Amino acid sequence: MEMKDLQTRQNPNWCPGCGDYGILAALKAALIELNFDIKNVVIVTGIGCGSKINHWVKCYGFESLHGRPIPVATGVKLANPDLKVIAIGGDGDAYGLGMGHFIHAMRRNLDITYIVQDNQVYGLTTGQTSPTSDRGTKSKSTPFGAIEVPVNPIDLAFGSGATFIARGYAGDLKHLTSLIVQGVKHEGFALIDTLQPCVSFNKINTYDFFNKRVYKLEEDKSYKMPFIDENGMFDTSIGDAMKRSREWNEKIPIGVFYKGFRPTYESSEIGLSEGRPVEFDNDIDIEDLMAGYM
């Protein structure tokens, strides 16, 4: 597969310089590297500037509602586990409206990759504060500064049983591509929270801001990935991950915080053991079921 095979009828309409271009380029590069047949790839998005991304990657896509890419992706995956399902949404989708789904998806451990375009602002609605905005952020909806502390997606993912937890940066294409490839290959739920500069509405968390601070966990020999067993139990090894997930002002870690194993939801789902829901039998026998009422 080549880049032209992923070309759709339209081109992106994001603001020049938007971090979403980097995410789109990394996504396409990852799909080429993974070399899947595009007919078996489904990208499910929410609503927001970034959620239009599936219109610009030629595969199957479902553009759902704000906050709902995860339950729609869950339905797609459970109906046909043979499909490669990638969910993509913004920080509003994932950590605002869709927070409940996000947490349940991680404890469920479906084989879905979730790329969160985390720009710490609501872009499409012209720049209000988001769940990941820093405390004190001044915006149209918080003219006197945000009072709440930001959500910490990495910490939440550890607490919710995700089996692959990573942070990417839209300004480092090669690294982000590698994270997406690893996330999609990972058997289980993979979170890739992606730092994404919004050039129009976030004047603080810019490319310059991130370029000065990001470092790669893979290149830091002192980082030890924690061990978590199948029941979610862990020892003090998790301390370093928790500490690093909170690093922000001085330096910001990107890369894989955690990768572990727990059987996927699909592998234990009793209905799926009898076949995929998308398979049809034209004459289903219900005589036994009716006899149960007699």
Place this chain on the structure above:
Amino acid sequence: MTTLNILIGGPAGSGIESAGQILGQALNRSGASVVVTNEIMSQIRGGHNFNKVRFSYAEKVFAHEWEVDIVMALDRMSVADHLDEIKDGGLFIFDESINVQDLISEELRARGVEFLPIKLEASIKDLGGDIYKNVLMIGTILGLTGIDPVFVEKVIKDKFGNKGVEIIENNLKALKKGLEMAGRQRFQINTTRKDSSAKMLLNGNDAVCLGAVKSGCKFVAEYPMTPSSSVLHTMASWAKSHGIVVKHAEDEIAAMNMIVGAGFAGARAMTATSGGGFALMTEACGMAGCSETPCVVVEAMRAGPSTGLPTKTEQGDLRQVLHASQGEYPRLVMVPGDVKECFDMGFEAFNYAEKYQIPVFVLTDKYLSETYVNIEPFNVSGLALNRGKLLDEKTVETQSENGFYKRYADSQDGISGRALPGTAGGCHVSTSYEHDEFGDLIEDAPNRILQVEKRMRKMTALKSELPPPVVDGEGDGDMLFVSLGSMKSVLQETVSKLKGRNKNAHVLLIQYLIPFHSEEIKSILEKYLNAGKKVVLVEQNFTAQLGGIIAENTGILLNEKILKYDGFQMDSEYILNKLA
């Protein structure tokens, strides 16, 4: 005596529901026509729950009746709360420890109502506990009515078969003890079997599930909510035997979005809920409409507003379902009237959903969802799946341009060929945004008009396929009842009683709210109204929602209405009293 109506009442958690089930199934197997209604409170222990078991060997019973012949009371409240329901010559049976002297009025004595204390609690202690109470009560009922205990014995053996010999033996002992305690037979019911065919005892939710399974439904996502929860439980119990993925979702929003995802992937997918849960689903209902994704939603109404009366019945969500979600989109709203129609519509809903690529709503209510009736096994011959315009990797090219597939291609009937993920050449985005034929996002006016009209055109074809409304009744009717849903069985009882009074009442049940058979319904109503016949609207709500829907679609405002909104299903006597 041809029909008996028995009430079994007690606090929640005392096996009342199970007693109704065992007795109902035994009567079913004995050849009776039977209806079992449950009235429960929204709590797990205490309070006051009751079942009504109404049966006859001589005639078909359709619905419950308010007035009862026998009240089997496990507590004082079950006597006190039902004093105004007892028929002349009726009987209250209760444990000897319950003092009811202050409840026995002169009026009750004059009507020949009797009060019979029995040694219920003392006998239960000898048998080994409260769990045998319900079977003992059944024994007493059998003794009082002279019904052969052999059918109950068999049901006990089937029901407790996996719980060990001791449990079965003790239950049989409890049954025997109960029979003895009845003393003499006080009610003479004709037990000559008129109909010997084997029947199922099941409720509306069960029938919807059977229809869905027969239709190939393989994905269910639901969040528990009375009175729809048994759909989740039943489908989950069949997950392995029929390969159904059943997901108890984190909330109703997730459940609805999941079935849209599953429908997009190509599975036949369903959710079930009640009014409150449906409120949470509405945004995704519109998404199914805009993205043209098939799915089936069962809404079992209960008494609102808000949490309302969680375990009581009402038909108050018609408008909510009709208007669910912002904007305009094609949809089908079906209203089954009885258990058989629950099966039929449970099956057909998936065909319509896939053929027209729309969300289909099956609107039931607590009474229909949870009332057990016995009917013959459903005839499944001739039931065929219709998956509509599905494209494969060869046919997808006929709907493509320069290698790009037009998911939303314009067509005469408004239905576009559908390529499912996994089909080569069918790549596209299904979207909740307005879109062009390819599914790409464009906002210009001509395209908007084209897509709106394409979607809404589907309603014309759908309407022409739906069976038009028919009046139930023979000859020239003296009057016409207009109603929907679970009122069907109540009106069947009413019509039969009116016949005994030489009145020929006809019934028009509205089965489809969207699309609405405006012309057909208008001409039916005009026929009766122009002839000066009485036309009465019957609904279980306050604002006569069906009446409003009829008025806006036909221009005819029905002024005569029988409405009820106390949470308890009206019965035929209620309607007859209101008519008088």
